[in-house]
Amino acid sequence: MPINKGIILAQARNLYYNPGMCADVSSFSSHFLRAVGQPLQTGVSLARHSSFQIGGPADYFFEARKTEELVRALALARREGVPYHVIGGGTNLLFDDRGFRGLVIKNGIKEIRLCEDDVLAVQSGSTLKEFLQFCVEKKRQGLEFLAGIPGTVGGAVYGNAGAFGQCIGSFLFDVRLLSISGRTLTRPAEEMEFSYRDSLLKRSGDILLEARFRLKEGDPEVMRRTMSEHIAGREKKHPPYTVASAGSYFKNPFPPRKQAAAAVLLEKAGAKELKHGGASVSPIHANFIVNTGHATAADVRALAEELKERVRKRFGVELEEEVIYLPADSSGP
Numbered sequence: 001m002p003i004n005k006g007i008i009l010a011q012a013r014n015l016y017y018n019p020g021m022c023a024d025v026s027s028f029s030s031h032f033l034r035a036v037g038q039p040l041q042t043g044v045s046l047a048r049h050s051s052f053q054i055g056g057p058a059d060y061f062f063e064a065r066k067t068e069e070l071v072r073a074l075a076l077a078r079r080e081g082v083p084y085h086v087i088g089g090g091t092n093l094l095f096d097d098r099g100f101r102g103l104v105i106k107n108g109i110k111e112i113r114l115c116e117d118d119v120l121a122v123q124s125g126s127t128l129k130e131f132l133q134f135c136v137e138k139k140r141q142g143l144e145f146l147a148g149i150p151g152t153v154g155g156a157v158y159g160n161a162g163a164f165g166q167c168i169g170s171f172l173f174d175v176r177l178l179s180i181s182g183r184t185l186t187r188p189a190e191e192m193e194f195s196y197r198d199s200l201l202k203r204s205g206d207i208l209l210e211a212r213f214r215l216k217e218g219d220p221e222v223m224r225r226t227m228s229e230h231i232a233g234r235e236k237k238h239p240p241y242t243v244a245s246a247g248s249y250f251k252n253p254f255p256p257r258k259q260a261a262a263a264v265l266l267e268k269a270g271a272k273e274l275k276h277g278g279a280s281v282s283p284i285h286a287n288f289i290v291n292t293g294h295a296t297a298a299d300v301r302a303l304a305e306e307l308k309e310r311v312r313k314r315f316g317v318e319l320e321e322e323v324i325y326l327p328a329d330s331s332g333p
């Protein structure tokens with residue numbers, strides 16, 4: 001059985017879960033207001049925070065706009081034994097139809113600076129689009145391959161996002177993290193165990209606060225042109241951005257070779273004819289599961305199982321999900 005890293009991570013993040021300690025909604029909400037200085041929302045639809053447009057309500061929801069707010073919110077959740085999960089743009093996640101029994105924190109912490117030592121420091125809630133725009137303004141090249149990938153820098157570093165054989169982790173200099181014990185620390189990029197769609201963050205449960213890059217000087221015109229070409233290429237190969245999905249559903253089988261790309265295997269296995277409830281395989285790209293309007297997480301997962309089964313039978317290849325499923329009760333032991 002493939003490991004569901006989403007469940008393991010959620011469990012790792014909730015070691016302190018102690019059901020019952022915080023059963024009283026109004027008491028947790030008032031604690032939160034005192035500790036964080038901002039009001040907490042309750043019963044927020046996670047579908048609204050997911051590019052899949054799927055997911056039931058989170059018991060508690062908060063959008064952090066400052067690092068101190070994030071640090072305090074997480075410290076309180078740990079202290080009170082409330083399960084939590086930090087999200088960015090929600091573009092690589094499948095939320096549970098039952099939502100999330102605990103606190104979902106959306107990372108809205110955005111600041112990008114060019115530091116004196118020629119280092120670009122980006123706070124993890126900034127979107128890749130905002131960061132690339134800043135790189136163009138400051139004439140710093142190298143990350144153009146990320147153009148068109150939605151979501152935040154935090155989500156991109158977590159999953160070592162990339163395209164065209166390049167990944168964000170290869171360009172990082174170091175990262176500032178909030179550890180699971182609430183400590184902030186800096187780690188050089190070499191310690192982050194980056195590999196294809198993987199990083200140490202998937203195992204440690206640490207939260208990325210800031211990523212720092214050292215990039216070469218570039219010509220903004222050339223950078224703009226390269227990014228436009230990448231985006232145009234995506235528009236040809238992928239379903240339009242208006243279609244609800246979370247990007248490629250499965251990782252390419254390792255080592256990623258063209259003939260072994262998940263989309264190729266899926267297409268040969270007849271994936272494009274398949275659907276389940278409101279979830280169907282995109283007719284444009286066999287590795288995109290799309291929400292045709294009323295899909296549930298159960299529909300998506302049932303379709304994904306069928307796709308895996310077809311590829312397993314036909315090619316003996318075990319596909320692994322790239323999209324992360326967050327179960328409602330990922331509350332640990």
Ligand SMILES: Cc1cc2nc3c(=O)[nH]c(=O)nc-3n(C[C@H](O)[C@H](O)[C@H](O)COP(=O)(O)OP(=O)(O)OC[C@H]3O[C@@H](n4cnc5c(N)ncnc54)[C@H](O)[C@@H]3O)c2cc1C
Pocket residue numbers: 051085086087088089090091092093107124125148149150151152153154155156157158159160161162163201206207208209241245246247248324
């Ligand atoms: C149309 C489309 C095209 C896409 N194309 C690509 C592509 O070409 N290449 C690619 O790699 N991906 C692609 N994706 C997937 C997705 O956009 C990326 O994985 C993106 O980097 C996710 O960022 P996010 O902020 O949305 O993360 P989210 O979906 O919000 O979160 C993903 C995971 O990251 C964790 N996380 C988020 N922020 C932090 C943080 N600050 N610290 C620690 N953990 C954090 C979350 O807990 C969660 O487990 C695509 C998605 C879509 C919808």
